Amino acid sequence: MNDPFYVTTPIYYVNDEPHLGHAYTTILADVLARYARLRGQPTFFLTGTDEHGQKVQDAAQARGISPQAHANEMVLRFQNAWENLHIANDDFIRTTQSRHTRVVTTILQDLWDKGEIYQGSYTGWYCVPDERFWTEKDLVDGNCPDCGRPVEQLEETNYFFRMSAYQEWLISYITQHPDFIRPETRRNEVLGFLRQPLSDLCISRPASRLSWGIPLPFAPDYVTYVWFDALINYVTAAGYLSDQDRFERLWPQVMHLIGKDILITHAVYWPTMLHAIGLPQPKTIFAHGWWVVEGTKMGKSLGNAVRPLDLVEIYGxxxxxxxxxxxxxxxxxxxxxxxxxxxxxxxxxxxxxxxxxxxxxxxxxxxxxxxxxxxxxxxxxxxxxxxxxxxxxxxxxxxxxxxxxxxxxxxxxxxxxxxxxxxxxxxxxxxxxxxxxxxxxxxxxxxxxxxxxxxxxxxxxxxxxxxxxxxxxxxxxxxxxxxxxLHWGGLQPGAKVNSGSPLFPRI
Ligand SMILES: [Zn+2]
The missing domain is CATH 1.10.730.10 (Isoleucyl-tRNA Synthetase; Domain 1)
Incomplete structure (x- = not known):
């Protein structure tokens, strides 16, 4: 089999500190890429960082430096962590790189020209730290369903992607491609989500409120919503609009590895975006589970007793x-x-x-x-x-x-x-x-x-x-x-063996 193997991790939010969730997805992608290389498959393993958005802007402001300077420092935490975990990625994309902003800008203009994006008015409950609007029914006790913090009502003019137009198409695509969303539990979860009417996707933020983002080419006083910008990294790095041959070889083979918490963005937003752009779908979107300690998801803020990445120091x-x-x-x-x-x-x-x-x-x-x-x-x-x-x-x-x-x-x-x-x-x-x-x-x-x-x-x-x-x-x-x-007989008689300390010393 000579089809290339193209595997991606989510691009991690540059303001986050690398934790077990990031490490697990990245190690998993690395292991799959190394198996592909071992059997002689051409391989492309992509990871990177998502660098726009409110939290980066706020953190940079608090430090009195530019968002780009802040991101340039923060990205090192991920790059060093991956080096330490023996991650052999082929590319590392940052959403502030010009190769990426150029592709996002072209896609936005293209979708605008095709009428896939329109201007509308948005009223909703907004969670400031999460940079997300929520509908009334999303709220949990009047608070953000994601982080539990209070939300504020906000009305503003914004730009929308006609995601709702692709609901029926997406349902039939998922139904006809059993390997598209895996495992089956996640596929059923997405199909369940799609039983509710799909709304259009707000893809902009007024620059007056949030300036740290990619400006909309047709409305420069707006920047692109981070998710819309971030997802596009997967096609940017594969050569979309820069190396068409390479893109056509790689793109249909791509496997997106994600945690189950970002299933809807990857399995609903992203496929409809690709469809509107006129691009084929990824081969597989695979959502893995979580590492839990006594039933609680392990994250950076939960204060679980174990600091997983510290165990690397002990066990290697x-x-x-x-x-x-x-x-x-x-x-x-x-x-x-x-x-x-x-x-x-x-x-x-x-x-x-x-x-x-x-x-x-x-x-x-x-x-x-x-x-x-x-x-x-x-x-x-x-x-x-x-x-x-x-x-x-x-x-x-x-x-x-x-x-x-x-x-x-x-x-x-x-x-x-x-x-x-x-x-x-x-x-x-x-x-x-x-x-x-x-x-x-x-x-x-x-x-x-x-x-x-x-x-x-x-x-x-x-x-x-x-x-x-x-x-x-x-x-x-x-x-x-x-x-x-990978064949019997690799060891050559006469080769000298070497003694040394134990491969895995007792701890
Ligand atoms: Zn929130």
Whole structure:
């Protein structure tokens, strides 16, 4: 399959402090992109920051600096966090970049010319901190349904996108494309939302009230509503209006990863916007669940006892990535606890994987002069089985990743790691050596090491740093074309193994 893999995270609000929710979506996108690269698919992984809007303007004003200067500082918190979490994104878009503002401006003018945007009067309940209008029935006890703070009534002239015109179209599109909104619970949620009449979307804010935004080209005393501006980043970065060939290759393949809290903007606003612009729909919009602590969504302001990103310092980035991928069934909520991380770390990473490497390197040094031995031509049935199971695991892993069953993929990989451990117990190379069966001992060590090399390659997207360390111990280097490593026989007899400190030291 040579279709490109294009994956996006939401662009994060630059004023926010990176928290577990941001980190999880970004690590998930990174893991999917790394699996795509591993199997040789052309890959484009996009993340970035949303930099316009009231909160940035207010924060900048409070600091006495320009909104752009404020955003330039704040964006570093995200960029540093992603570096720290071993995120290998191909692009980082900021909505204040000219490549983006140019595309937004052109799209707005185009929609205005086509009559998709009109001027109207808006009266509504407005939540100042959230920059959102709410209808009467949205309010909860007269307050903002999102943040619970008081709202004010506001009437003003604004510009509207004719979103309501596309309600029937959207319902039939979603119905006819079962993979468009996933998982099914979210798809049903969107279809449920669309049972109510869809209103038009207010896409502007008067510059007198909010100046930090992209001016409407046909009404420069207005700026673009942040959501309308932000969503467009996904087409900007793919080359819309700048590299049409690239855009046409990438765009139909795009997968938007989002948290379930921003489902409606992505699965209702965005598709109708694209439809009005005349662009095809994304391939998939996937909304994952939340990490919860005792039933409460984990965010920055809830004051949950655990500060998840602090655990990176204790357990290391790769183990943190492993836990997040291993413990969430995609689409559902999952429990976050330090005890669970510690358990996965010690049982699976330190014990099963780390000890296996340690024992193999030790025995190779003791029995084979520190070099990967040459196997016999005709191994016994148990040995052949180990090879077969490892080779089958390759195709199964990619199938599970494609089905977004990452936790199942990791369970199956760790089962083969367990099988290698059992194989060593069962064949007991230390006894074979004592009995003078050195050729057989060499075969066992080769097969165990090669099976570990292949399974660790399948763990590479989740544990990029630790697997690289593991291969260095086994005397193997990642080939320039990663997919070339996915065949039995990569370890070369004669390669020197290296001892070192434990891959996952006990904590
Ligand atoms: Zn609010």
């Amino acid at each position: 980035t790769d183990a943190f990535r492993y836990f997040l991928m291993r413990d969430m069934t995609l689409g559902r909520d999952a429990d976050f606890s330090e005890a669970a991380i510690s358990q996965r770390y010690h049982a699976e990473l330190a014990n099963d994987l780390g000890n296996l490497l340690h024992r193999l390197v030790n025995m190779t040094q003791r029995y084979c002069e520190g070099q990967i031995p040459a196997p016999e031509a005709l191994p016994d049935a148990t040995t052949s089985d180990l090879r077969t199971h490892t080779e089958i695991l390759i195709g199964e892993t990619f199938a599970r990743v494609e089905a977004l069953a990452l936790n199942e993929a990791l369970i199956a990989i760790m089962e083969v790691v367990g099988e290698i451990n059992k194989y060593l117990e069962h064949t007991a190379p230390w006894k074979l050596v004592k009995q003078g069966e050195t050729a057989r001992a060499a075969t066992v060590l080769y097969y165990a090491a090669e099976a570990l090399r292949l399974t660790s390659l399948l763990l590479h997207p989740v544990l990029p740093e630790k697997t690289a360390e593991l291969w260095e111990r086994l005397g193997w280097q990642l080939p320039a074309r990663l997919a070339d490593g």
